[in-house]
Amino acid sequence: MPKALEVRDLVTRFYTLDGVVNAVNGVSFDLHERETLAIVGESGSGKSVTMMSLLGLIPSPPGKVEQGEAFFYGASGRRDLLQMSPEELRDVRGGQIGFVFQDPISTLNPILTIGEQISETLTRHRGLTRDEARDQALELLAQVGIPDPKLRYKNYPFQFSGGMRQRVVIAIAISCTPRVVIADEPTTALDVTVQAQIVDLFRRLREMLGVAVIWITHDLGVVAGIADRVLVMYGGRPAEIALVDDLYEHPQHPYTHGLLGALPRLDARESRRLVSIKGTPPDLLLPMKHCPFAWRCEYAHDRCWEEIPALTPVGVRHQVACFYDLEAHAPRQSASEGGPSNGRE
Amino acid sequence: MANRETTQREADSLLDVERTFKERVAYAGRFLWRDRSGVIGLILFLVVVGAAVFAVHISPYDPLEQNLRENKMPPFWSAEGSWDHPFGTDNLGRDSFSRIVYGARVSLTVGFFGVLIAGTLGMVIGAVSGYAGGRIDAATMSLINLILSLPYLLFVVFIASILGRSLLNVVLIFGITDSPIFARVTRGEVLRMRESGYVESAISAGARWPRIIFDHILPNLIGPLITLATFEMSAMIFYEAGLGFLGLSVPPTIPSWGNMLAAGRKYLQQYPWIAAFPGLAIMFTSLGMNLLGDWLRDVLDPRLRRARK
Amino acid sequence: MSIALKEALVQRYFLSKVIQSIVLLFGVLLLVFVMVRITGDPAALMMPREASQEHVEAFREKMGFNDPVMVQFGRFISGAIVGDFGNSLHFKTPAMPLVLQRLPATVQLALAGLVMAVVVGVPLGLVGGFNPGSLVDSLGRFLALLGQSVPNFWLALILILYFAVRLRWFPSFGRDELKSVVLPAFVMGLPVMGQIVRLTRSAVLEIRGEDFIRTAHSKGLEPRTIYTKHVLRNVAIPLVSVIGVQFGYMLGGSIYIEIIFSWPGMGQLLEQAIGWRDFPLVQALAVFTSLVVLGLNLLTDMAYAVIDPRIRYG
Numbered sequence: 001m002p003k004a005l006e007v008r009d010l011v012t013r014f015y016t017l018d019g020v021v022n023a024v025n026g027v028s029f030d031l032h033e034r035e036t037l038a039i040v041g042e043s044g045s046g047k048s049v050t051m052m053s054l055l056g057l058i059p060s061p062p063g064k065v066e067q068g069e070a071f072f073y074g075a076s077g078r079r080d081l082l083q084m085s086p087e088e089l090r091d092v093r094g095g096q097i098g099f100v101f102q103d104p105i106s107t108l109n110p111i112l113t114i115g116e117q118i119s120e121t122l123t124r125h126r127g128l129t130r131d132e133a134r135d136q137a138l139e140l141l142a143q144v145g146i147p148d149p150k151l152r153y154k155n156y157p158f159q160f161s162g163g164m165r166q167r168v169v170i171a172i173a174i175s176c177t178p179r180v181v182i183a184d185e186p187t188t189a190l191d192v193t194v195q196a197q198i199v200d201l202f203r204r205l206r207e208m209l210g211v212a213v214i215w216i217t218h219d220l221g222v223v224a225g226i227a228d229r230v231l232v233m234y235g236g237r238p239a240e241i242a243l244v245d246d247l248y249e250h251p252q253h254p255y256t257h258g259l260l261g262a263l264p265r266l267d268a269r270e271s272r273r274l275v276s277i278k279g280t281p282p283d284l285l286l287p288m289k290h291c292p293f294a295w296r297c298e299y300a301h302d303r304c305w306e307e308i309p310a311l312t313p314v315g316v317r318h319q320v321a322c323f324y325d326l327e328a329h330a331p332r333q334s335a336s337e338g339g340p341s342n343g344r345e
Numbered sequence: 346m347a348n349r350e351t352t353q354r355e356a357d358s359l360l361d362v363e364r365t366f367k368e369r370v371a372y373a374g375r376f377l378w379r380d381r382s383g384v385i386g387l388i389l390f391l392v393v394v395g396a397a398v399f400a401v402h403i404s405p406y407d408p409l410e411q412n413l414r415e416n417k418m419p420p421f422w423s424a425e426g427s428w429d430h431p432f433g434t435d436n437l438g439r440d441s442f443s444r445i446v447y448g449a450r451v452s453l454t455v456g457f458f459g460v461l462i463a464g465t466l467g468m469v470i471g472a473v474s475g476y477a478g479g480r481i482d483a484a485t486m487s488l489i490n491l492i493l494s495l496p497y498l499l500f501v502v503f504i505a506s507i508l509g510r511s512l513l514n515v516v517l518i519f520g521i522t523d524s525p526i527f528a529r530v531t532r533g534e535v536l537r538m539r540e541s542g543y544v545e546s547a548i549s550a551g552a553r554w555p556r557i558i559f560d561h562i563l564p565n566l567i568g569p570l571i572t573l574a575t576f577e578m579s580a581m582i583f584y585e586a587g588l589g590f591l592g593l594s595v596p597p598t599i600p601s602w603g604n605m606l607a608a609g610r611k612y613l614q615q616y617p618w619i620a621a622f623p624g625l626a627i628m629f630t631s632l633g634m635n636l637l638g639d640w641l642r643d644v645l646d647p648r649l650r651r652a653r654k
Numbered sequence: 655m656s657i658a659l660k661e662a663l664v665q666r667y668f669l670s671k672v673i674q675s676i677v678l679l680f681g682v683l684l685l686v687f688v689m690v691r692i693t694g695d696p697a698a699l700m701m702p703r704e705a706s707q708e709h710v711e712a713f714r715e716k717m718g719f720n721d722p723v724m725v726q727f728g729r730f731i732s733g734a735i736v737g738d739f740g741n742s743l744h745f746k747t748p749a750m751p752l753v754l755q756r757l758p759a760t761v762q763l764a765l766a767g768l769v770m771a772v773v774v775g776v777p778l779g780l781v782g783g784f785n786p787g788s789l790v791d792s793l794g795r796f797l798a799l800l801g802q803s804v805p806n807f808w809l810a811l812i813l814i815l816y817f818a819v820r821l822r823w824f825p826s827f828g829r830d831e832l833k834s835v836v837l838p839a840f841v842m843g844l845p846v847m848g849q850i851v852r853l854t855r856s857a858v859l860e861i862r863g864e865d866f867i868r869t870a871h872s873k874g875l876e877p878r879t880i881y882t883k884h885v886l887r888n889v890a891i892p893l894v895s896v897i898g899v900q901f902g903y904m905l906g907g908s909i910y911i912e913i914i915f916s917w918p919g920m921g922q923l924l925e926q927a928i929g930w931r932d933f934p935l936v937q938a939l940a941v942f943t944s945l946v947v948l949g950l951n952l953l954t955d956m957a958y959a960v961i962d963p964r965i966r967y968g
Contacts, residue, residue, distance in 0.1 A: 057871055094874030101872075106865035109884055111891070111963055120883075121873045156963040172873065487677070494678060494951060496906020496943050499924065500685075503940050506928040507689055507699060583805055587910060590807055591925060606807065610914075614826075617815050624808030632803035 010068035038227035046236035098173030104165035115153035163194035235292030383640025389633025404443035412438035462520025467527020475535030579634035760919030767842030775850030783858025801848025898954025
């Protein structure tokens with residue numbers, strides 16, 4: 001399948017008063033057309049910063065994208081997003097890549113009508129007149145399932161419920177029929193029933209528009225219902241990347257294993273206790289010289305304290321950054337032969 | 346495992362000790378640099394307090410002693426001035442420097458007792474109102490909003506002109522008219538604490554009221570109130586001088602900055618220094634207390650953004 | 655939501671504000687009435703100290719101070735409603751017209767000061783908020799601190815000495831030519847300007863950090879669009895309210911500046927009236943100024959509701 005996005009070895013740091021925060025430390029992944037890739041990790045694992053970095057949305061200063069490549073297969077062919085001028089990047093943002101953020105309460109401007117907030121994207125990227133943009137926006141509102149669009153067009157965000165606001169945000173994201181939609185924890189702030197509705201809406205729109213989706217979340221439970229592939233991140237690095245079923249059935253990284261163990265399962269045959277992973281996320285102020293998960297890992301051995309594991313193929317479209325073979329219950333032998341893979345498949 | 350974790354962390358930070366040390370120094374430097382205004386404010390405030398406390402020792406002359414032969418002398422840098430009277434003398438030949446030093450006493454007395462009264466009154470009103478809730482709260486708050494929306498200066502002048510000149514009256518006027526601000530802040534804090542629910546949990550855990558007030562409520566109130574008190578004290582010193590300028594503050598026999606301004610008003614064009622020095626004293630006191638207040642606000646309570654000024 | 659419902663909500667919002675203001679005004683009347691009588695003998699308060707016993711007694715009878723308090727209060731309120739606060743003791747003519755005569759001068763002064771404060775303060779605050787730590791930002795914050803700390807009566811003296819007496823650029827007192835307004839308006843506007851700089855700066859910083867600004871960036875909007883449409887409109891909300899409140903404070907707080915610059919406004923009249931012990935005039939001044947200030951607050955609330963839909967429909 002043709003690619004939509006190709007990220008190579010991305011590094012982002014924040015230069016704060018407390019010191020340098022190594023937020024993203026060499027992340028690589030591909031996104032194919034019409035594919036949904038979930039990026040999973042705890043807060044501070046670098047999943048959001050990764051996506052912000054690609055599109056010049058991290059506040060700078062203190063943030064700085066220091067290396068990497070991010071090829072986007074957009075309207076003007078294969079272009080590196082990180083090399084684009086601010087003007088070119090603005091054309092991509094909102095026009096070819098749409099965003100949905102976590103908290104629908106704060107992501108909409110409280111004093112502009114939602115109609116205005118949808119239309120301004122259309123007038124900006126499509127060059128529509130106000131009236132054309134209005135018609136288009138009404139259609140979008142209907143598409144994302146907002147009843148009575150004509151009336152709602154003139155409403156302000158505070159007149160909507162959380163779920164309805166998130167639908168508005170989604171309408172903005174898809175307004176210019178983008179190739180990629182990046183959804184950053186789009187359901188986290190919502191009620192469980194509303195969550196399911198939003199996930200449903202996403203699935204429907206994905207089919208209808210043929211758009212590729214990057215779904216950032218810390219909740220593996222939601223992932224199963226929507227993702228094709230999953231990238232697990234830890235300490236600003238990729239830990240494991242695999243097809244979703246493969247990941248659930250054969251997690252190869254102790255961290256993924258722990259995350260799945262922490263997941264409440266309705267279909268579990270035996271009643272499993274809800275376990276959370278012991279310990280705290282790594283301190284990103286310290287430059288990492290070993291596996292970032294070693295402190296919390298029950299399988300950590302000497303090698304894990306000496307070098308940083310790189311992503312290594314372990315199966316069909318399955319890569320893991322770990323020196324320990326969970327299935328063989330022994331340190332992985334072939335890891336060094338694989339060399340520092342960049343996640344290419 | 347636990348051991349290994351801590352040692353590894355230590356090792357990691359040790360490896361970078363040089364860089365982090367440099368960063369720490371830079372960080373501390375930036376912190377002090379940012380807070381330098383607070384230090385300046387504190388020094389200015391302490392100078393004023395020192396002048397008030399040690400007025401007898403500092404001032405070279407009796408502030409009331411008239412010497413008509415040496416009246417309206419310019420300050421020391423002027424050709425006709427001398428170090429005998431560094432800030433010159435006023436229309437009655439009284440030494441301006443000594444009067445400024447003694448004037449700090451009036452200003453601080455008004456500021457301190459005014460804030461004490463306003464703070465006590467306001468805390469009681471605000472706490473009762475916030476705790477009682479309902480109609481009592483609504484009525485109290487609308488009264489407070491009434492007082493706060495009035496043109497403050499006009500009413501202080503109006504009331505002072507009726508009550509007449511005395512230190513006690515001035516203190517009482519400021520103490521009473523300024524209490525609504527303290528009441529509003531106290532009430533806000535009390536409401537916030539009620540919402541946060543830990544007072545309820547303390548009650549359900551069997552704590553008694555005195556204990557709740559001293560252990561839970563007061564510690565939370567103290568930060569915002571100290572910050573507010575600093576700003577309000579500065580405002581009172583400012584308004585006292587203003588009343589003095591209009592001849593409505595302490596009796597003219599008491600050396601105060603406001604009375605000095607009033608005396609200098611008639612001689613502005615020929616002898617501007619008579620009014621200039623008390624004005625400078627007010628300015629530096631006010632500047633010092635505002636800097637101090639800003640700093641206290643940052644240190645004690647980043648939420649407080651409500652003080653009127 | 656239907657248009658009718660929308661309008662009803664708007665009206666209810668304004669109606670409650672109007673009622674509140676009327677209640678507040680009644681409170682002011684009560685306060686003024688009580689204060690004049692708080693010493694127990696309003697006649698003695700208003701007569702010269704050297705006045706004879708018979709004079710004071712005659713005055714007391716003439717002013718109706720011998721009537722029961724409730725009767726006096728009723729008379730005071732019914733007079734106040736039609737703007738009648740009795741005759742000025744000094745001028746022997748009705749007090750209210752004397753106050754109204756002085757209104758334009760004070761409004762002119764406060765307005766000039768406010769315009770200066772807004773024209774200088776808002777841009778300084780905006781630049782400071784968008785470039786914190788820059789040279790302009792430091793300048794703005796320094797001016798803000800200055801405005802907050804320099805006593806206006808003192809600043810007035812210094813400006814007169816330098817710009818009027820020494821340089822002779824401006825007249826040192828009076829209200830004869832347009833130039834006369836410059837110095838008093840500057841003194842009046844400086845503290846307000848300081849407040850506006852601080853508020854604008856912190857509002858810009860706060861709004862820039864909001865999630866919806868990130869959303870605006872993610873939509874690929876031009877920075878200029880984001881600043882004008884998304885940042886500035888939100889900054890305008892607190893700004894409008896502060897400008898309204900400050901204008902009220904300026905109208906009620908012009909007393910020192912009017913005295914020092916001999917500006918023939920309400921503040922100067924207040925000082926004179928107090929000197930003459932002309933309390934009917936003082937009462938009229940206090941009530942009228944409060945009325946103007948309350949009216950301004952009401953206007954501010956309306957402007958607030960126009961900008962902020964959350965208030966309008968709240």
